[in-house]
Amino acid sequence: MKLYSYYRSSCSYRVRIALALKEIDYDYVAINLLDGDQASAHYREINPLKLVPALELAPGEVIGQSLALCEWLEETHPEPPLYPTAPLERARVRAMVTTVCSEIQPLCNMGVNNYLVSQHDATTESIQRWQAHWMERGFVAVESALAESGTEFCFGSTPGMGDIFLVPQVYNARRFKVSLDAYPNIQRVVDACNKHPAFSTAAPEQQPDYPG
Amino acid sequence: MKLYSYYRSSCSYRVRIALALKEIDYDYVAINLLDGDQASAHYREINPLKLVPALELAPGEVIGQSLALCEWLEETHPEPPLYPTAPLERARVRAMVTTVCSEIQPLCNMGVNNYLVSQHDATTESIQRWQAHWMERGFVAVESALAESGTEFCFGSTPGMGDIFLVPQVYNARRFKVSLDAYPNIQRVVDACNKHPAFSTAAPEQQPDYPG
Numbered sequence: 001m002k003l004y005s006y007y008r009s010s011c012s013y014r015v016r017i018a019l020a021l022k023e024i025d026y027d028y029v030a031i032n033l034l035d036g037d038q039a040s041a042h043y044r045e046i047n048p049l050k051l052v053p054a055l056e057l058a059p060g061e062v063i064g065q066s067l068a069l070c071e072w073l074e075e076t077h078p079e080p081p082l083y084p085t086a087p088l089e090r091a092r093v094r095a096m097v098t099t100v101c102s103e104i105q106p107l108c109n110m111g112v113n114n115y116l117v118s119q120h121d122a123t124t125e126s127i128q129r130w131q132a133h134w135m136e137r138g139f140v141a142v143e144s145a146l147a148e149s150g151t152e153f154c155f156g157s158t159p160g161m162g163d164i165f166l167v168p169q170v171y172n173a174r175r176f177k178v179s180l181d182a183y184p185n186i187q188r189v190v191d192a193c194n195k196h197p198a199f200s201t202a203a204p205e206q207q208p209d210y211p212g
Numbered sequence: 213m214k215l216y217s218y219y220r221s222s223c224s225y226r227v228r229i230a231l232a233l234k235e236i237d238y239d240y241v242a243i244n245l246l247d248g249d250q251a252s253a254h255y256r257e258i259n260p261l262k263l264v265p266a267l268e269l270a271p272g273e274v275i276g277q278s279l280a281l282c283e284w285l286e287e288t289h290p291e292p293p294l295y296p297t298a299p300l301e302r303a304r305v306r307a308m309v310t311t312v313c314s315e316i317q318p319l320c321n322m323g324v325n326n327y328l329v330s331q332h333d334a335t336t337e338s339i340q341r342w343q344a345h346w347m348e349r350g351f352v353a354v355e356s357a358l359a360e361s362g363t364e365f366c367f368g369s370t371p372g373m374g375d376i377f378l379v380p381q382v383y384n385a386r387r388f389k390v391s392l393d394a395y396p397n398i399q400r401v402v403d404a405c406n407k408h409p410a411f412s413t414a415a416p417e418q419q420p421d422y423p424g
Contacts, residue, residue: 048353048356049311049353057300061300063300063303063304063307064307065306065307065310065311065314066310067306067310067314068303068304068306068307068309068310069303071302071303071306072299072300072302072303072306075299075302076299087284087287087288088269088273088275088284090283090284090287091275091280091281091283091284092275092280094277094279094280094283094284095275095276095277095280097280098277098278098279098280098313099261099277101310101314102277102279102313102314102317102318103318105314106314106315106318106319107318107319107324112319115342115345116332119338119341119342120328120332120333120334120338121332122332126331126332129331130327130331133327141260141261144260
């Protein structure tokens with residue numbers, strides 16, 4: 001398998017954690033989003049959506065979108081499981097995952113920042129407020145879910161899908177200097193994750209395209 | 213089961229379609245987002261996230277987030293199936309679903325519009341351009357997936373998860389006068405869906421809180 005990834009893309013980071021938890025080997029292909037590699041003719045043939053991550057299983061067999069990819073990994077490589085067994089518990093994990101991937105990340109990324117700058121005269125300060133506003137709305141929901149679960153990782157004593165989505169989002173929050181002081185459970189769980197070897201391996205600074 | 217819903221919320225609309233396809237009876241509880249019902253003390257006890265939809269299975273057993281809800285329905289009420297059987301095909305459906313629920317809807321909704329108006333001096337025209345920009349980016353990806361599948365519904369001869377997410381997004385696009393001329397496959401599939409009884413039942417104008 002080949003993973004097309006950018007070290008700092010939080011969606012790529014999610015898939016790297018899932019692959020590491022499942023102990024799946026893959027080739028890393030760096031796509032530099034700042035240089036526009038994602039829009040090159042070569043990459044558009046692999047992923048017409050011009051997005052990372054993408055997982056190439058064989059020539060022409062490509063899966064895009066990190067959530068679809070993580071669900072595919074769980075279905076095809078069930079050990080260790082990333083979801084609990086009971087449907088209601090699975091729904092609680094997926095609700096938290098959706099908070100990150102539908103309420104925070106889509107609003108807090110380079111494409112949206114660029115549009116705000118070009119079309120809405122956004123400044124460094126207003127972008128900072130924008131990021132903080134949407135991250136905080138989502139983190140309040142995640143914090144409440146984690147306070148209720150009260151486990152070492154998001155939803156249990158081993159890392160799973162919630163942790164896979166939370167850790168890259170918190171990495172982004174720190175990058176954009178969004179305070180995490182109001183979210184002790186988020187900080188506690190992310191600290192536990194970052195001590196786990198799968199999360200260390202998947203971290204941005206461990207990737208071949210990390211500028212160092 | 214009780215479904216907390218707002219007739220015009222595209223995320224509520226998704227769950228209404230899924231419930232109708234599964235032929236599951238439920239009580240409809242209207243939450244008027246314009247009146248702020250979602251932030252009332254009563255509703256916050258049911259869903260602390262202050263969002264619709266939410267499905268109440270029993271007092272205290274509530275599932276929020278439409279994607280988590282649809283996956284839960286599929287796991288607990290498997291007939292008729294909303295996904296194909298093969299993992300790679302399921303991944304293709306989930307990638308399309310994610311395009312709608314992580315790349316279009318989160319950017320094109322009332323909360324984001326309100327923030328743009330209050331913090332970025334957005335006008336009716338700039339909001340219209342904003343909506344068109346993000347909807348078009350997502351629709352190009354969906355159109356390409358549907359052109360490849362070439363089936364009556366998004367991914368097969370019966371409606372499934374792709375259709376559940378596509379139809380409410382197209383309803384929103386029409387509401388905001390975003391042109392669909394460039395997307396013949398999207399138009400064709402949505403026309404087929406709208407002739408299906410589950411989709412008619414779930415339509416905004418059929419809900420008890422439709423202002424008429």
